[in-house]
Amino acid sequence: MDKQGKQHSFLRTIILISTFGGLLFGYDTGVINGALPYMSRADQLNLNSFTQGLVTSALLFGAAFGAVFGGRLSDYNGRRKTILYLAVLFFVSTIGCALSPNAIIMVIFRFLLGLAVGGASVTVPTYLAEMSPAESRGKMVTQNELMIVTGQLLAFTFNAVIGNVLGEHPHVWRYMLPIAAIPALFLFFGMLKVPESPRWLVSKGKKEDALQVLQKIREKKQANSELQEIENAYVQESKMDKATFKDLTVPWVRRVVFLGIGIAVVQQITGVNSIMYYGTKILQDAGFQTEAALIGNIGNGIVSVVATFVGIWLLGKVGRRPMLITGLAGTTVTLLLIAIFSITLEGSEILPYIVLALTITFLAFQQGAISPVTWLMLSEIFPLRLRGLGMGVTVFCLWGVNFLVGLTFPVLLDSIGLSSTFFVFVVLGIGAITFVAKCLPETKGLTLEQLEQSFRSYSGGSSKVLNNNKTIG
Numbered sequence: 344m345d346k347q348g349k350q351h352s353f354l355r356t357i358i359l360i361s362t363f364g365g366l367l368f369g370y371d372t373g374v375i376n377g378a379l380p381y382m383s384r385a386d387q388l389n390l391n392s393f394t395q396g397l398v399t400s401a402l403l404f405g406a407a408f409g410a411v412f413g414g415r416l417s418d419y420n421g422r423r424k425t426i427l428y429l430a431v432l433f434f435v436s437t438i439g440c441a442l443s444p445n446a447i448i449m450v451i452f453r454f455l456l457g458l459a460v461g462g463a464s465v466t467v468p469t470y471l472a473e474m475s476p477a478e479s480r481g482k483m484v485t486q487n488e489l490m491i492v493t494g495q496l497l498a499f500t501f502n503a504v505i506g507n508v509l510g511e512h513p514h515v516w517r518y519m520l521p522i523a524a525i526p527a528l529f530l531f532f533g534m535l536k537v538p539e540s541p542r543w544l545v546s547k548g549k550k551e552d553a554l555q556v557l558q559k560i561r562e563k564k565q566a567n568s569e570l571q572e573i574e575n576a577y578v579q580e581s582k583m584d585k586a587t588f589k590d591l592t593v594p595w596v597r598r599v600v601f602l603g604i605g606i607a608v609v610q611q612i613t614g615v616n617s618i619m620y621y622g623t624k625i626l627q628d629a630g631f632q633t634e635a636a637l638i639g640n641i642g643n644g645i646v647s648v649v650a651t652f653v654g655i656w657l658l659g660k661v662g663r664r665p666m667l668i669t670g671l672a673g674t675t676v677t678l679l680l681i682a683i684f685s686i687t688l689e690g691s692e693i694l695p696y697i698v699l700a701l702t703i704t705f706l707a708f709q710q711g712a713i714s715p716v717t718w719l720m721l722s723e724i725f726p727l728r729l730r731g732l733g734m735g736v737t738v739f740c741l742w743g744v745n746f747l748v749g750l751t752f753p754v755l756l757d758s759i760g761l762s763s764t765f766f767v768f769v770v771l772g773i774g775a776i777t778f779v780a781k782c783l784p785e786t787k788g789l790t791l792e793q794l795e796q797s798f799r800s801y802s803g804g805s806s807k808v809l810n811n812n813k814t815i816g
Contacts, residue, residue, distance in 0.1 A: 347562060354474070354560045358483055360533030361470050363526050364426060364463035365487040367433050369494020370523045371456055373644070375399050376622050377502025377637050378516040386513055388446045392757035399620050400749035401450045405457020406464065407742035411735055413462030414469070421547075422470035422540045429466065430531035432459040434524050441521040461742060473542040474560065485655050488718070492651050492710065494526075495619060496644030502623075503637040510634055545573045587732065595798045599724055603733050605782060606724075607741035609667075609775040610717040613674045614768035615709045616745055617752040618643065618702050624753065625702065628761045629685070630695035639699045646703045650711035662787045663716050667779050670712025675772030677705040678765045685762035723786045724798075 379399065383390040390398060417425040436459060439452035468487055475483040502519055509515045541553035550570065557566035591597045618625065622643055626636035657666060681701050688694040725733035755764040784797065 350560050350562070357474055357537045357560070358471060358486060360530065360537055361426065361467055361474075362487050362490040363530040363533065364429065364467040365490035366494040366497075366526050367523060367530065368460050368463050369491040369496075370498045370526065371402065371433070371437070371460055371494075372616075373495035373498030373619060374502065374519055374523065375402070376499065376620055376640060377506055378519045379621070380623055380627065380633050381506070381516040381519075382449075384513075387516070388443070388449060390446060392753040394446050395753045396750040398446060398449050398453060399753075400746045401453035402457035402460060403616075403742055403746040403749050405454040406461030407457075407739050407746060409458035409461025409463075410465050410738045410742055411461075414465045414735070416462070417466045417469060418543075418546075421543050422466055422473065423534055423537065424539075425462065425466050426470065427531060427534050429459045429462045430527050430534065432456075432462075433527040433530070437521055437523045437527060441517050465738065470540055473540040476561065476565075485715075488655075488715070489648070489651055492644070492647040496641070496648055499622075499637075499640040499644040503634075503641055506637040507634045541570070542573055542577075545570070545577050550574070590732070596729065599726075599729060599798050600733055600736055602724060602783060603721060603737035604740045605778055606717055606720050607737045608744050609671070609778060610713055611741060611744040611748060612768070612771040612775055613671065613709060613713060614678060614748065614752075614765070614771070615674075615706070615714075616748050617764075617768070618705065620749055621752055621756070622702065624756065625761065626695060626699060628756065629698035630690075630692070631699075635695075639695075642699065642703050643706055646706050647710045650707045650709075651715070654711040654715035657711070658715055658719060662785050663720055664779065664783060664785045666712050667716045667720075667783070668776060670708045670716070671772060671776045671779065673708030674705050674713065675769055675776065677701050677708065678772060679769045681705075682762040682765040682769060685760075685765070720783075720786055 375398070379390075379395055382388045382398075383395055388394075388398075413425065413429075416428075420428070432455060436452045436456035440449060440456060443449035443452060471483055471487055498519075501522055505515060505518050509518060512518075538556040538559065539552070541556045544550070544553035544556065553573065554566060554570050557569055561569060591600060622640045623633065623636045626639050627633060631639060681698055684694060684697050684701075688697065721734065721737060752764070755767065
């Protein structure tokens with residue numbers, strides 16, 4: 344293999360190893376789907392509908408804080424070292440969940456696991472973006488999204504196999520959870536062999552180290568050129584006054600942050616994670632036995648992976664607004680059909696198969712349209728000076744709404760039933776469509792500078808003086 348081939352091979356190795364963080368993200372959020380019915384039994388953790396929601400959503404609550412502080416930790420310690428820490432946290436908290444003797448201990452370890460999930464959700468994409476060549480950055484960063492849905496598919500598959508083989512064993516759920524410890528080990532030992540991000544090394548004044556890293560994954564001429572670009576960008580950013588919460592008094596800044604929060608909330612109120620976390624319970628309520636419901640969930644996982652590929656392809660072909668509105672219309676109609684059929688076909692043998700087909704259709708719209716647009720638009724709407732504030736607030740809100748959905752869904756299911764619960768999500772879906780249609784601008788084909796100018800113009804071109812006489816806008 345020539346030198347260039349070795350560079351490409353090493354870069355592929357870096358991407359594969361680091362995206363194990365995404366795989367863990369997916370597995371740990373998906374495994375609870377199949378484990379929950381077994382751990383809820385009276386002879387196990389004896390969970391009611393509220394404690395089921397608490398066990399599930401504790402991870403999401405932890406992820407909200409992990410996402411906020413993970414970025415700061417990686418800025419301080421480096422991307423590579425932070426991912427190493429996260430791998431250890433993934434391993435320890437996974438084993439802790441598997442060995443939990445009661446619900447309280449389970450909630451504590453699920454929260455710790457959430458810190459790792461949230462940290463990985465911001466640190467791994469950052470590391471990938473900073474290691475990837477500019478011309479293929481989008482493709483490489485989206486590989487992390489594919490690993491997330493692949494992790495969920497693996498969780499559903501292992502749940503089905505273990506549930507059907509060991510379903511009568513009282514501790515079957517304790518065999519489902521610790522499987523995630525294996526990719527955590529791969530992530531830890533793999534990250535020991537890969538380099539630190541050159542972007543972070545430059546930020547710490549280690550230019551020679553950054554050049555050595557770049558020369559391992561780029562041609563010599565490209566490495567020197569990219570180092571110069573990184574240095575120039577870092578100098579510009581260090582002179583730039585970052586936005587703070589005080590700047591929310593500026594109308595156009597407030598509007599951009601509001602739009603970011605809206606996009607994040609829209610993705611979650613579709614009810615997607617009610618299916619990803621409670622798919623087995625939904626199919627049980629529809630009429631499947633537990634073992635059959637576990638097998639049915641594999642279909643949800645497969646469609647999520649395939650739809651993610653389709654969604655990434657569509658991003659280059661279709662505008663953001665029509666893609667998002669189409670996705671929301673699809674998910675809302677699908678939920679409406681689930682609600683209607685749950686009433687009209689209650690108790691019939693065909694109902695569980697109809698519900699399974701509709702959840703698969705729902706995920707095709709969600710993962711093929713809504714989720715890809717969400718993360719792309721969040722990366723597009725915030726100007727550089729607003730990015731830290733904007734992404735911090737919106738990602739926290741995204742995980743916060745995710746937490747509320749995870750906490751309340753089993754309670755709603757238990758108190759008002761399957762059909763009424765989905766009618767609630769239908770109303771929320773109509774609200775999401777209205778928000779996108781009335782408030783969200785089209786961002787496709789516009790540069791970040793053009794988007795910033797359009798936001799300022801919308802508010803009458805207002806800008807506000809910051810510290811050191813610098814302005815937002």
